[in-house]
Amino acid sequence: MRLAHDRRWAATGLLALLLLAAPxxxxxxxxxxxxxxxxxxxxxxxxxxxxxxxxxxxxxxETRIAAFDQDGTLWxxxxxxxxxxxxxxxxxxxxxxxxxxxxxEPFKTVMSGNREAIAKLPMKxxxxxxxxxLSGMSVxxxxxxxxxxxxxxxxxxxxxxxxELTYLPMQEVLKYLRANGYRTYIVTGGGQDFVRVYAxxxxxxxxxxxxxxxxxTKYGYGKDGRxxxxxxxxxLLNNNNAGKPEGIHFMIGRRPNAAFGNSTGDRQMxxxxxxxxxxxxxxxxxxxxxxxxxxxxxxxGLPDTKVGAFxxxxxxxxxxxxxxxxxxxxxxxxxFAFEP
Amino acid sequence: MRLAHDRRWAATGLLALLLLAAPxxxxxxxxxxxxxxxxxxxxxxxxxxxxxxxxxxxxxxETRIAAFDQDGTLWxxxxxxxxxxxxxxxxxxxxxxxxxxxxxEPFKTVMSGNREAIAKLPMKxxxxxxxxxLSGMSVxxxxxxxxxxxxxxxxxxxxxxxxELTYLPMQEVLKYLRANGYRTYIVTGGGQDFVRVYAxxxxxxxxxxxxxxxxxTKYGYGKDGRxxxxxxxxxLLNNNNAGKPEGIHFMIGRRPNAAFGNSTGDRQMxxxxxxxxxxxxxxxxxxxxxxxxxxxxxxxGLPDTKVGAFxxxxxxxxxxxxxxxxxxxxxxxxxFAFEP
Numbered sequence: 001m002r003l004a005h006d007r008r009w010a011a012t013g014l015l016a017l018l019l020l021a022a023p024x025x026x027x028x029x030x031x032x033x034x035x036x037x038x039x040x041x042x043x044x045x046x047x048x049x050x051x052x053x054x055x056x057x058x059x060x061x062e063t064r065i066a067a068f069d070q071d072g073t074l075w076x077x078x079x080x081x082x083x084x085x086x087x088x089x090x091x092x093x094x095x096x097x098x099x100x101x102x103x104x105e106p107f108k109t110v111m112s113g114n115r116e117a118i119a120k121l122p123m124k125x126x127x128x129x130x131x132x133x134l135s136g137m138s139v140x141x142x143x144x145x146x147x148x149x150x151x152x153x154x155x156x157x158x159x160x161x162x163x164e165l166t167y168l169p170m171q172e173v174l175k176y177l178r179a180n181g182y183r184t185y186i187v188t189g190g191g192q193d194f195v196r197v198y199a200x201x202x203x204x205x206x207x208x209x210x211x212x213x214x215x216x217t218k219y220g221y222g223k224d225g226r227x228x229x230x231x232x233x234x235x236l237l238n239n240n241n242a243g244k245p246e247g248i249h250f251m252i253g254r255r256p257n258a259a260f261g262n263s264t265g266d267r268q269m270x271x272x273x274x275x276x277x278x279x280x281x282x283x284x285x286x287x288x289x290x291x292x293x294x295x296x297x298x299x300x301g302l303p304d305t306k307v308g309a310f311x312x313x314x315x316x317x318x319x320x321x322x323x324x325x326x327x328x329x330x331x332x333x334x335x336f337a338f339e340p
Numbered sequence: 341m342r343l344a345h346d347r348r349w350a351a352t353g354l355l356a357l358l359l360l361a362a363p364x365x366x367x368x369x370x371x372x373x374x375x376x377x378x379x380x381x382x383x384x385x386x387x388x389x390x391x392x393x394x395x396x397x398x399x400x401x402e403t404r405i406a407a408f409d410q411d412g413t414l415w416x417x418x419x420x421x422x423x424x425x426x427x428x429x430x431x432x433x434x435x436x437x438x439x440x441x442x443x444x445e446p447f448k449t450v451m452s453g454n455r456e457a458i459a460k461l462p463m464k465x466x467x468x469x470x471x472x473x474l475s476g477m478s479v480x481x482x483x484x485x486x487x488x489x490x491x492x493x494x495x496x497x498x499x500x501x502x503x504e505l506t507y508l509p510m511q512e513v514l515k516y517l518r519a520n521g522y523r524t525y526i527v528t529g530g531g532q533d534f535v536r537v538y539a540x541x542x543x544x545x546x547x548x549x550x551x552x553x554x555x556x557t558k559y560g561y562g563k564d565g566r567x568x569x570x571x572x573x574x575x576l577l578n579n580n581n582a583g584k585p586e587g588i589h590f591m592i593g594r595r596p597n598a599a600f601g602n603s604t605g606d607r608q609m610x611x612x613x614x615x616x617x618x619x620x621x622x623x624x625x626x627x628x629x630x631x632x633x634x635x636x637x638x639x640x641g642l643p644d645t646k647v648g649a650f651x652x653x654x655x656x657x658x659x660x661x662x663x664x665x666x667x668x669x670x671x672x673x674x675x676f677a678f679e680p
Contacts, residue, residue: 196593207593217589219582226615229589242559249569253536253547275566
């Protein structure tokens, strides 16, 4: 009877294993907005390799870090970064507060309303507008101002607030990673304080996990003696290109295990992520869906645009380095939560 | 029989409640190295006010932040910051690598071994030594170097590695806060990358929760094509005095609910923390125990020293603002884990 006893126990053990495993098998697809294909497979394989105890690629939970570019990777960046729209729309209020600016370029051109002339403003002038409209107020005032603007403003194409123009497939990746112990960071060329205003509600990413281009602040006291911080135009961190790995080291101090981007500004972040030991994931979103979103970059045959330059050289490096290119057209079944 | 039935259920419910509550009542003291007194009471009252659902001071778990200065607050800072010791001890290796420095001040003085002359070096020269010894290598090399130095070096008084000279009562506060949902940050005037090397093992604080004085890094490629970051002497964040709230905003983006310091360099951090709404905790460690540790600052009658200046003005502000002063002598039953 010894054998039968063992067999019975073995069967019970097997049943227990099946029951334990059942939630995994029975689990609904964590990436329902993704079509089956190499991109989805790469994400699932990465999670399995890094979270399976005993796997050679296993990463201890406390060191699991994933970095996401924002503009063009988590939400729409065309035809203009929403933060740049914000800055332009802030110019009239700025000029009202400081009338002397009305005669000074580039504010004069912006106030003229001449769209052609505004579109031609060189990068240097754009930086002046950003610095002037993103500084000079307290960090609390700035938060209130951005929050109000986001609530009032709609994207002209979809007639939705910008914060609804996030890509549902990427929202699923954020959640899937977090459900597997990853801390998800936004690593953006956009303004750190700007993105922090809505990142928690929009992406589930708290302020301390937003790494972005940042200016300094200045500590001071109000009339009531209470201390507050004023935003200064002095640039502390230019979180683009090589600035992304530099910003990651500065703010996080660990190399990410996974990184997601969509433009040449993300190249160094992806290189840096991939250069670490063990299983690594590097992905690039390719905007090749003119009907559901936009098409720009090499695979489309269209010239690169000012924002989100996905150059042919970047495409070639992706292929060479084993980064996975995500085709919006082929890999994403749905793009926005508000669309079927 | 209805009543009896209800009573039986009521009794069962009460028993269940008692059983549920038992771990709380039966829990051992979370601060066993603290003597009973106002300092210990302030910590316990703060935890209760901010973590009790329905309490007016309740803080949602995701926004619970506590900030700790390091030198003199979490570990011994006398007679010299251990990081400064590290930098001085690195000078010979630096001069070996760059022999031209042997003839240049302040390196010449350091190499002379003349203790009196070294002690007289002005702050400007000290900064030169720090910048030179904390930069010029990759971030990985720096980590290896600091780790090796910490393993080999002992404090001359206790003959223990510096990482054992942490205050047991403060370790208990760190754990007590974390057990109650707080994320504990180190906000130090010391080098961010230096402290990150041992903060996780020594304090349970991961690299991304260390805010410190930081220089820039430079992204580049090795001979094998692999990218790496080189530490640069360029100062990004001077995390002292007003730099502490500025660094907190930059790195965390939220105002802490509690802050702990021990010197004038922590004044603005404590002010900033206390100026927020709701229940706030601001504490200062007073070094008044010459026999078990050191005594310096106003309460001791001894003059302020170069490091950890706890001035009379700071003491007066603490009293005025309702910050709690921790007397090492009176409030701490034990100071180090290695002592009874």
